[in-house]
Amino acid sequence: MTRRLPDLEAWAIFAKVAETGSFARAAQELGLANPTVSKAIARLEARMGVTLLNRTSRRLALTEGGRAVLPRAARLLREGEAAEDEAKEQSAVPRGRVRISAPVSFGIGYMAAILPTFMDAYPEVTLDLALSDRHVDLVAGGFDLALRIARLEDSSLVARRLCTVRLLLVASPGYWDRAGRPTHPAQLARHRALAYSGAANPGVWRLTHPQFGEETITPSVGLWADNADVLTPALLAGQGVAMQPEFLVWRELRAGTLEVAMPDWAAPVLALHLVMPPSTLRPLRVQAVIDHLALALAKAPWALS
CATH class of the missing domain: 3.40.190.10 (Periplasmic binding protein-like II)
Incomplete structure (x- = not known):
């Protein structure tokens, strides 16, 4: 029995709808018409035989089935975006949105101070910083990277150690x-x-x-x-x-x-880490942020005399 090709576009649209929490916002960010987004979700649900999203006139919520498949759908979206960026000329200017998760105190005390220099160097990159002391799910939440202060457990995430935290x-x-x-x-x-x-x-x-x-x-x-x-x-x-x-x-x-x-x-002893979803492909905009943060935070300011 021949399997049909997965509806990759519909899965990517589903991931964007879940990330934005809105059909209209997803359509806007993807540059699609609202009916195109709705039809893609309906097409997926019909194909899978399950409801992925419960929607009313006021709110949108993932069903149990939707939550189960979201991490893979989000990974498809990120991998597709990264593949397109990788295919562009290396001299291309980084542009687009980069979503970052960071702890509240560290984000306010240190992240805020180093972002303006990045914005000056890369004016076409939009930074979306979410501060929370909870360990968010990077893939399901649509985050490109996170700063975490912890003793990291084994996981599928890619981690880059920056400095020690006592x-x-x-x-x-x-x-x-x-x-x-x-x-x-x-x-x-x-x-x-x-x-x-x-x-x-x-x-x-x-x-x-x-x-x-x-x-x-x-x-x-x-x-x-x-x-x-x-x-x-x-x-x-x-x-x-x-x-x-x-x-x-x-x-x-x-x-x-x-x-x-x-x-x-x-x-x-804990450590400050840059944590990224499991992918070998990084959009230029994401790599630019990673390099900037690594350089700025590698020497802990609290340890300097």
């Missing part, structure tokens, strides 16, 4: 004077913690010592926040102790308004 146990000197400076992790049980709820193990601190091994602590938490920046004012006000990434507190550490406790005890 986690430091910090509080204000006034807090340490009042509550006492710990010399062993077990002493943290009597301290009040300010905790980042977006951590891999929220409220659990793991510290290691080259001589005394590893200790795991679950301190009493006085403030939870899903954004680590929120903890800084409470730290400076002497309200507790927090495990903060170095890039958030290096200025306060140099100014003396925050102080590291137990420097011989270290939390697991």
